[in-house]
Amino acid sequence: MRKKAYRKIDIAGPGFINFTIANSMYRDALVSIRKQKTAFGTTEHGAEQRILIEFISANPTGPLNIVSARAAAYGDSLYRIMKRCGYRPEREFYINDAGNQVDILAESIELRYRELYNEDIGEFPVEAYHGQYVIDLAQKLKSIEGSRLIHVAERDRLEKMKEFALAQIMAMQQLSLERFDVEFDSWVSERVLRGQGTVEEILSFLTEAGCTYEMDEAVWFSASKFGDEKDRVLMKTDGSITYFVPDIAYHITKYQRGFDKMIDVLGPDHHGYIPRLKAAIRALKHDEEKLEIIFLQQVNLFDEGEKVKMSKRAGMIVTMDELIDVVGKDAARFFFIRRKPSAHLNFDLFLATQKSSENPVYYCQYAHARIHSILKKAKKENIDPDDFHTRNLKKLVRDDEMLLIKQLVDFPNVIIAAADNREPHRVADYVVELSGMFHKYYQKHTIVNKNYPDLSKARLYLITAVRDTLKNAFYLLGISAPKKM
RNA sequence: GCGCCAGUAGCUCAGCAGGAUAGAGCAACGGCCUUCUAAGCCGUAGGUCCGGGGUUCGAGUCCCUGCUGGCGUGCCA
DSSP: OOOOOOOEEOOOSSTOOOEEEOOHHHHHHHHHHHHHHTTTOOOOOTOOOOEEEEEOOOOOSSSHHHHHHHHHHHHHHHHHHHHHHHHHHEEEEEESHHHHHHHHHHHHHHHHHHHHOOOOOOOOOTTTTHHHHHHHHHHHHHHTTTTTTSSSSSHHHHHHHHHHHHHHHHHHHHHHHHHOOHHHHHHHHHHHHHHTTTHHHHHHHHHHOOOOOETEEEEEEEEGGGTTTSSSEETTTTBBBOOOOOOOOOHHHHHHHHHHHEEEEOGGGGGGHHHHHHHHHTTTTTGGGGGEEEEOOOEEETTTTEEOOOOOOTTBBHHHHOOOHHHHHHHHHHHHHHHHHSSSSHHHHHHHHOOOSTTHHHHHHHHHHHHHHHHHHHHHOOOOTTTTOGGGGOOOOOOOHHHHHHHHHHHHHHHOOOOOHTHHHHHHHHHHHHHHHHHHHHHHOOSTTTOHHHHHHHHHHHHHHHHHHHHHHHHHHHHOOOSOO
């Protein structure tokens, strides 16, 4: 017997024909969703393509800030979403633990350390790191080493301090990430990379390819031949290399590892840098199409409507930890993910603390919790949802029920669209919509009614699918699915 | 100057491949708790989708141009 797929077909204005899908089709779809259980939403769309997602990659010179928090929420969700639809993504953190900034960090600690022994260090330099954490680290160093370090040679002292500071700060950063439920598959250290001789290798590769030259006692890369607007320095006059070289080396290792696609999630301040990186990749004859850059636009922080100026060196930053303390992990992640990556993000700390209802994460989690308590109620009323045959789904006839099913059916496509457009916010929007539809449905109809056990079971069957889908989507966003609120 | 991102309700933002009357949350106003959680629901009000051209049966969406804001344009990372 063939079922009718359409309930009605009519002409609706110029150029529009409306097909109304038969309720039976929706019911069949619902059964299929329930049968898939937690696997619903999982597809093979990505065909196991290997994707490297590099994100955050903050300097280990201070606590993670709010910009890193946005990158963390974004990168991690993108990972989860891509994985769900059949890609094979990996998460990577590149540690810029070499170069100028790290040296400045060591010097900053050193000054604070000497200060603790009442040495006159004069004016604390502007370019040094001013944050309280630098003083804390100096103090910690003092409690471990005492005054011993005062007497060792300056070079050894700085080296020791650098080691200490890097280890401490990276541990701090990892702790913040843990609190944010963000994990990485690999950590790549710039120092290790440099130690492996890759820097020299890149320099000689580029020289062999004939794209370097010397001028003004520096070594240049002829980036302009490869699409950049001008040539770039590889080795400075003082013989040290620019950050550019290890960064090329790092990207070459990505190519060597054989990914189908590499995604760099970067802050907006890096976009002037991309043409030269792509130029180098082209010069070294790699496929630049495989490298995809996502720019997360900046985060503007406001407090009671006033813009908070942030500067890492001046120590005026709002840290990721502070954010989690104030608004909570779920709300913070949800807030970041709701904005599409290319949009600037205005974040008012005052609002976030004052009116938590402004954040729709509660709205969604509430829907999930509500369904749980309805199921609990059913149990109390001795209505067993498992004692149910799918032919009873004929009890579901209302438009809002069909609409709910339609929304559920959409879920796998939302995941695919979010993955392919690199836009996790689509999943967040989906969740808000599904939650809203459920809240309305709940308000309008009694789900558990012992006078109508068959109808109750049919509705329980439906809302269980809603609950599972919500939970499923929450996971993709990295937020919790509370059973009670 | 050049490049990138943005400009949609009072505020923060969605709007998928161009489709029907442009949506949500917050803020404002008026209702709904003896019934599965009121962190919810219903209703009212609020818009020249930055301006101007163009493509099309049809443009918030695409093209050109102008304006405004942010960022970038280092032998810093």
